[in-house]
Amino acid sequence: MLLDGPFATDLQSRSLWGPTPARKPFMLDTMNRTEVIQSLLSRRRDPTYLEIGVEMGLVLLALRAGRKIAVDPEFKIPWRDRFLAYFRHRSNRSISYFAETSDDFFANHASALSDGIDVAFVDGLHTHEQAHRDVVNCLKYLKPSGVIVMHDCLPPHAAAALAGPSLRAVEALEAPGWTGEWTGDVYKSVMQLRAERSDLNVFVLDCDYGIGIVEWGQPETTLEMNLADISALSFEEFSKHQQEYLNLKPAECFSSWLNSRSVAAAD
């Protein structure tokens, strides 16, 4: 199946995919998204946490936060898990669930964020445009020392990086090398932020399919590329330069970065 519109180019150029870069499986990583997010939350008093894209609630229900806000048009949290989580931590008793797309949430229910976001986790629809829009919308409510965490910024191979309007549509392509892992082209949204925003520091940790970190402040480095070039970039070209394009860092850098940040009392 081939798709029309913005996804067509990527899908139709399947024969141009480059060799898959060698990489150990992400499940062997020592750090994962839950640990990164919890480390950020634990440094703050009664933090507000927003998760976009929740699915079974593996991350949402494991975290301790002051307040949790969850957005997903199709929650798949088993009732048993919801029930057990209720007893695990106080903040699981008052989660605000919004069963809608992130765009609808920001259009209609953003008042839920009026106290500001301490930590947001962007893990909804895995497309360049949607991930970028989710980050930009979160920034409107992000506290001065708040952090946005993005998932799936580092595709493990070309098939996982396929662009498409949904997991089902990409799965239906039966692409060579498909393993069921789908990061989509979220990496392009990281690149766009690095190319366009002089008020944000953005980098990606090399673990758990690439954990993107977005914070207010002067960028450590910027990317000299325009949006048209980023949109048209092939996976093959991306994988040759991923270190530079994503400001990719070893997972071990996370703790020194975390220790270097101060949470402003004014937040």
Ligand SMILES: C[S@@+](CC[C@H](N)C(=O)[O-])C[C@H]1O[C@@H](n2cnc3c(N)ncnc32)[C@H](O)[C@@H]1O
């Ligand atoms: C990869 S899963 C999230 C996994 C979860 N964050 C975790 O780490 O366990 C992606 C989720 O995004 C949801 N989703 C898809 N489109 C969305 C949209 N436009 N807005 C918000 N969520 C969306 C899907 O329903 C799916 O449950």
